[in-house]
Amino acid sequence: MVRVRFAPSPTGNLHIGGARTALFNWLYAKSQGGKFILRIEDTDTLRSKKEYLEEILFSLKWLGLDWDEIYYQSERFNIYKEYAEKLLSQGKAYKADKLTAETGEEQVSAPGEAHPKGEGQAIILKVLPGKVQIEDMIRGGIEFDTSVIKDQVLIKSDGSPTYNFACVVDDSLMNLTHIIRGDDHISNTPKQILLYRALGLAIPKFAHLPLILAKEGGRLSKRKGATAISEYRDMGYLAKSLVNFLMLLGWSPGENREILDINEAVKLFDIHHINKTAAILDMDKLSWLNNQYLKNEDPQKLVDALVPELAARNWIAKDNFDRNYLLSLVKLLQARLTVLSDFFERADFFFLDDFPVDPKAVEKFLSRDLSREFLLFSERLEKLEKFEVPEIEETFRQLVAELAIEAKALIHPIRVALTGKTVGPGLFELICCLGKIRTKKRLAKWIKKES
RNA sequence: GUCCCCAUCGUCUAGCCUGGUCUAGGACAAAAGCUUUUCAAGCUUUCGACACCGGUUCAAAUCCGGUUGGGGACGCCA
Numbered sequence A: 001m002v003r004v005r006f007a008p009s010p011t012g013n014l015h016i017g018g019a020r021t022a023l024f025n026w027l028y029a030k031s032q033g034g035k036f037i038l039r040i041e042d043t044d045t046l047r048s049k050k051e052y053l054e055e056i057l058f059s060l061k062w063l064g065l066d067w068d069e070i071y072y073q074s075e076r077f078n079i080y081k082e083y084a085e086k087l088l089s090q091g092k093a094y095k096a097d098k099l100t101a102e103t104g105e106e107q108v109s110a111p112g113e114a115h116p117k118g119e120g121q122a123i124i125l126k127v128l129p130g131k132v133q134i135e136d137m138i139r140g141g142i143e144f145d146t147s148v149i150k151d152q153v154l155i156k157s158d159g160s161p162t163y164n165f166a167c168v169v170d171d172s173l174m175n176l177t178h179i180i181r182g183d184d185h186i187s188n189t190p191k192q193i194l195l196y197r198a199l200g201l202a203i204p205k206f207a208h209l210p211l212i213l214a215k216e217g218g219r220l221s222k223r224k225g226a227t228a229i230s231e232y233r234d235m236g237y238l239a240k241s242l243v244n245f246l247m248l249l250g251w252s253p254g255e256n257r258e259i260l261d262i263n264e265a266v267k268l269f270d271i272h273h274i275n276k277t278a279a280i281l282d283m284d285k286l287s288w289l290n291n292q293y294l295k296n297e298d299p300q301k302l303v304d305a306l307v308p309e310l311a312a313r314n315w316i317a318k319d320n321f322d323r324n325y326l327l328s329l330v331k332l333l334q335a336r337l338t339v340l341s342d343f344f345e346r347a348d349f350f351f352l353d354d355f356p357v358d359p360k361a362v363e364k365f366l367s368r369d370l371s372r373e374f375l376l377f378s379e380r381l382e383k384l385e386k387f388e389v390p391e392i393e394e395t396f397r398q399l400v401a402e403l404a405i406e407a408k409a410l411i412h413p414i415r416v417a418l419t420g421k422t423v424g425p426g427l428f429e430l431i432c433c434l435g436k437i438r439t440k441k442r443l444a445k446w447i448k449k450e451s
Numbered sequence B: 001g002u003c004c005c006c007a008u009c010g011u012c013u014a015g016c017c018u019g020g021u022c023u024a025g026g027a028c029a030a031a032a033g034c035u036u037u038u039c040a041a042g043c044u045u046u047c048g049a050c051a052c053c054g055g056u057u058c059a060a061a062u063c064c065g066g067u068u069g070g071g072g073a074c075g076c077c078a
Helices: A016-031 A050-063 A077-089 A098-103 A163-173 A188-199 A229-235 A239-247 A262-268 A283-296 A299-312 A323-336 A342-351 A359-365 A371-383 A389-403 A407-419 A427-434 A436-444
Strands: A003-006 A035-040 A069-072 A093-096 A122-125 A131-136 A140-145 A152-155 A178-182 A205-209
Touching: A003 A016, A003 A178, A016 A035, A016 A050, A016 A178, A016 A205, A016 A229, A016 A239, A016 A262, A035 A050, A050 A229, A050 A239, A077 A093, A077 A122, A077 A152, A077 A163, A077 A188, A122 A188, A131 A188, A131 A205, A152 A163, A152 A188, A163 A188, A229 A239, A239 A262, A239 A283, A283 A323, A299 A323, A299 A342, A323 A342, A323 A427, A342 A427, A359 A407, A371 A389, A371 A407, A371 A436, A389 A407, A389 A427, A407 A427, A407 A436, A427 A436
Parallel strands: A003 A035, A035 A069, A178 A205
Antiparallel strands: A093 A122, A122 A152, A131 A140
16 A cells, blocks of 8 residues: 655745645555655754644645644654664664764763763764665666765754654654655665665655756745745635646646646646656746636635635625625636735725725826716616616617717726726626716716816 | 756646657747737737757667756755
8 A cells, every 4th residue: 555745844834845745745645545644844843833833734734635644753752762772782873972973083072071961972873885776766766875975863962863764764664655755855865775774674665856946046945936835825826726736847647738626636647757857936827827717716715715805904894795796796807816816906996985096097098078978977877777787888888879989988987987997897897896876976076067 | 075866948848768650749928819898818820949969770859978057965954
């Protein structure tokens, strides 16, 4: 049975690279009918934070990457110690003072000299000369000479295990069959294989994923754009577009497919078809994907997602709002949104009477006096018994025909008067949603009173 | 510096393993057009790549070597 894991360290939020690693592990597990295990690498007690842990778990769930088992390394220190002691007793490892190791000097501490408070001796693996071969599922054979590998610290002087050691002990104890992780771990792999050998443990299969690079080149970092999954969530990207986007980084479902959900991906996923080349994050494509999903998303769900923020802005009352109204707005705008949060600036006039007005738009379309036209249109709208799109449009078309002017000569000014913007949904849909009263009120502002 | 990895349009990629079907396919972006009431969406079209040099072969994007370029790792961090 295939068992894979994602092993984040709670010293930061879940970032793009980690999420993609988790996704590929998850896809591999599901496609093989195996298990996806989560292991929290919280051995660095100083840097590990509970908020990070919570954020990571939340983000994984949000992306739909559920796990079958979860472990915490901080609860397993005694196990690592035990394995290290075993190597010690077999003469494969030795003890050393921190100072000794750092200075590289043989033995300077005088007999009986006390170690720093709370500090014991580290346990270190002897690295013997030789070769290490890796058979990587993605890259093929990789060979290292152990001369480039220093003796490996297993247990630090404070008693905590090092990353590589805890990793090997756990990967083995948790019966992991495949280790799928980022390229940046390639140089850890020979070190870990040495540990498997020393401990006499079975070596799992390895697959090293290509890294995700920043647009400017080099590693993704805070300075080079958003890295945390939470940032994308906050920006209004949907989990499914992020998942879709991430799976396309280094892997292709074939047949020129671009849009597919995680369940389809499970069916098509083949780890051998992951490519070796590092990929650069293309925000434009993410945005395109998000728009694709947004316009096909169930409007009811989008309303649900919008309500908290709308309430926070005081645009609606939290417990008492017109859901159907919101629904009609969502339907009107969803195909025009890159991220869900675009809704707020595009729909502000639907909620506020004192909405922001683009001065350039006014300059361009409302500098001429349109009192007569606005008044006529307003009066005719008033008379409409059925205030629906076809009737509104009919009314409007009739008016411009009578006035012998082009439709757009009036459409644009009216849009600006009603929304404060030059861009937006079709005018008649917009008027319909806005309602008779508000439409008239906003037109009236631009009608000069004859005295 | 040492070691390791990688190399197809600006970007993500298909093809590469199993040479010929590749005058290299798709998507994003860009440009143009259609539609039209602006924007978005949609549809159509255009632009655009096998890093370089050598070798193997009747034949190389595909196999081999080198060069260059990019990336990663060298912690008692993970």
